[in-house]
Amino acid sequence: MLKQLNVRNFALIQEAVLNFDDQYTVITGETGSGKSILLNALHLLLGERADYKVIGNNGEKAIVEATFLINETEFSHFFTENDIDPEQETIVRREITRQGKSRAFINDIPVQLTILKEFTERLISIHSQYNTLDLKRKDFQLQTLDLLADTRQLQVEFSTLYEQSKNVYKTIETEREKLDQLEKDRDYNDFQLKELEELGLEKNNFPNLEEQLLRFENAVEIQQLTSGIISGLGNEGAVIDQLQSLKSIASRLGRIDKEGQAVEQRIQSVIIELKDIETELSESAGRSEESNEEHRQSLTELLDKYNRLLLKHKCTDQHGLQALQNQLQQTASNTDELRNTITRLEQDFAELKKQLHTVAGELHTQRVKAVSTIEEKIQDSLAELKLPDTRLSFKLEQQEKFNSYGNSSLSLLFSANKGIAPVEIEKAASGGELSRVMLALQQLISEKTQLPTIFFDEIDTGVSGDVAQKIGNLLKQMGTTMQLFAISHLPQVAAKAKHHFKVEKAASGETVQTVIRPLSYEQRIEEIARLMSGETINEAAISNAKALMI
Structure with missing residues (x-):
């Protein structure tokens, strides 16, 4: 989990040291207060390209540093391969300078961005409304199906055989x-x-x-x-x-x-x-x-x-x-x-093809068996998110041609209303619908596997009222098994969090800074009331905020 985030001289953040706990944390703040700055800082730790314009006015470089509590055994191979000292509290740091230099460190050992990315992508997943477009990618759909169908290990076995067969075939051609x-x-x-x-x-x-x-x-x-x-x-x-x-x-x-x-x-x-x-x-x-x-x-x-x-x-x-x-x-x-070598390789290739057909057939069969149960669970989750008439189904067909996922052709079919024939999700669903579909899938995935720390960036965009209440409850439930963050502007979503941070701008002389601070219980009530009624907070808003937090 993410234990601490230290951001210095990054855009409008002069310095912020944020200590985090497990379960569900919400981050709120007015539009333009700097919530996106926090996400941009995290993106740096994920190895993304540095924009040197984000360096603040208090020095020649910007620093983003995070402390993670990790399972050393799980990452032992990574640490050994990259000659990094393993620590249960592992510190990841990224520095960028005005001279156009960028450096990355893991436990104070300089590493290339590709190594940083390989490591942090196993620890943090940032999901914004834009990421709902993943649902339209065929590879993401198959990956999701395998996670939910408990066929991921079999798919990895097939993928390994598939890569071996490709390499052998390439060698034969050479x-x-x-x-x-x-x-x-x-x-x-x-x-x-x-x-x-x-x-x-x-x-x-x-x-x-x-x-x-x-x-x-x-x-x-x-x-x-x-x-x-x-x-x-x-x-x-x-x-x-x-x-x-x-x-x-x-x-x-x-x-x-x-x-x-x-x-x-x-x-x-x-x-x-x-x-x-x-x-x-x-x-x-x-x-x-x-x-x-x-x-x-x-x-x-x-x-x-x-x-x-x-x-x-x-x-x-x-x-x-x-x-x-x-x-x-x-x-x-x-x-x-x-x-003689070619003859031996052709024999190896024939044996690999035989194994590929066997594993691909088993993989497709297990996927087909699991689909109906998965569809029922998704349907229940969508109903909780106020999409009772929405239908999401997995249409599987077996093909002769292989790819790294087997020989199953998958179409994720979506219908938003009764009486509407389902079509491929990339041709049908709106942004708000996709967000809720993705949230429902994330909930099911979190029950199947240990996800990394997840940041939801305004996953609740385009919803309100009872739907927002349902989303808040769902995030709270997911937070019981993982560390989860959500940037939100809805009181119903914020009220269900266990921890609450507020982002706001503060004037200091002629400069403006972004400040991020944790809220106490009383401050949380006031912030949720503000989200409900605006700047004028009355007793009714306070009372409603307390009720939401129950």
Whole structure:
């Protein structure tokens, strides 16, 4: 509940500290006294856009602060999610400055307006005559029906499934678009992959193959040069023979000088190395490269294709082509995986649709069952509000198409008089009738759920006499289960309140201020009498005021 409201430098209110209690509180005051200022201050706490013109003349900023008694457990998730210290007495503050800045706080923690709005909308509901237009909104009608029919939890279950199905369907569409694009590119990708796979990049070493082809292409010259080396090494009188002679000389030297032994060994090592070279070259010369022309041709073709693909794909070496091949193979794998993903998602979507049909059917059935009882209760409430011939009925039809409320199509039908065929309420009811219909609905809703603190702004506009008396009794009854405020100009409505505040203007020098003060029992009698008879209050008005307050 709202425990305290502190308003400073806001429009004509210099400072007002208002302490509130539970049950029904009425706020009265002459036209133009500033009752709307109080509501505008509350609207700031509900996160509405700030109008910087409302800043008063006593400083550079206006402040609206409210203290709420809350159930900490109920709001524990909110406090944890927004890193706010939970307090049973939670303080909400809004500040606006002449420089165009606006700040919001919950328990002195700065918060964004969206966070403030999320919090305070669960605590305060302001209902003006304008808000009766809510009755003309289809979503409001269905929300109201679900609250009164005790189907709200089932509707939330359906709404959750509905959002899940929408998200899954959206994901399916996104994945299908990806698959379509992959399919469009698939033929070309497969062609490129086939070209790369034909190279045998995993088994072939193309730098080595290039060296092999170079030997093929220079086989004659290689043969000639090899023969020249072999001859220079092994022919009679060639290098090896000369080294053998040198070795013999070193051997004789070694017999008389140890250094000669070392020289002999080193010459012997050179001879061995040169003989190995001669042997290897001889074996190599024995293999005829020219005789394998078919292999040379296939090697040429393979390397031509390799170099063409290097140029085509702008790669510098074999590793680049292998990376591209792996990427194309992965793309092919992704295509198959994407098909499997879409199949799984389609199965999930089918299951969700099945659940949606089941829950929607149950939801519609329960709504239909509850309608007649709800209509009877509304009828009783409207009769108490002096609308005995008014009829309000819920016409439900089941549709194939779903929305977040199920597949029930609802028309709220209204007839103000006997013999008049009911039509949709948005086409029939007057403002005064809508106000009373809304009040009747609010009464039934208050019996079903714990509503936040409610402010009724002149909900009694357009009525008087016995109707006003009935509205006063109804507000008093609603106040027994919730904190309720009503701004009213009718004595019958004001007299039924448990608490009473009066708004009035007070002159101070050349300035005028709005003052809001609680009234004592005697002051209440006087105020109600004033509402009945105007500024001239006589004993009859006093007596009538006392009678109304019983």
